[in-house]
Amino acid sequence: MSKGKPSxxxxxxxxxxxxxxxxxxLAAGHWEGYASISELIEAATLREVRRLARKYNHNRxxxxxxxxxxxxxxxxxxxxx
Numbered sequence: 852m853s854k855g856k857p858s859x860x861x862x863x864x865x866x867x868x869x870x871x872x873x874x875x876x877l878a879a880g881h882w883e884g885y886a887s888i889s890e891l892i893e894a895a896t897l898r899e900v901r902r903l904a905r906k907y908n909h910n911r912x913x914x915x916x917x918x919x920x921x922x923x924x925x926x927x928x929x930x931x932x
Contacts, residue, residue, distance in 0.1 A: 876891050
């Protein structure tokens with residue numbers, strides 16, 4: 852997991868997906884060593900970031916994007932189509 856002061860942003864899940872994340876954490880989180888649901892989400896996200904780096908960035912870490920470079924909030928319904 853990441854060490855140091857956390858940089859914050861919020862992932863959004865559908866109600867069904869959020870229920871699955873909570874259920875997975877409650878059922879298996881302690882067996883996998885996750886102390887919190889945030890640790891589970893962070894680990895899964897970082898695994899995907901590493902996969903993307905292998906595929907699209909020659910297996911190198913990405914140049915960090917500073918806070919404020921992403922648009923806040925979810926995609927609009929139009930963008931989701």
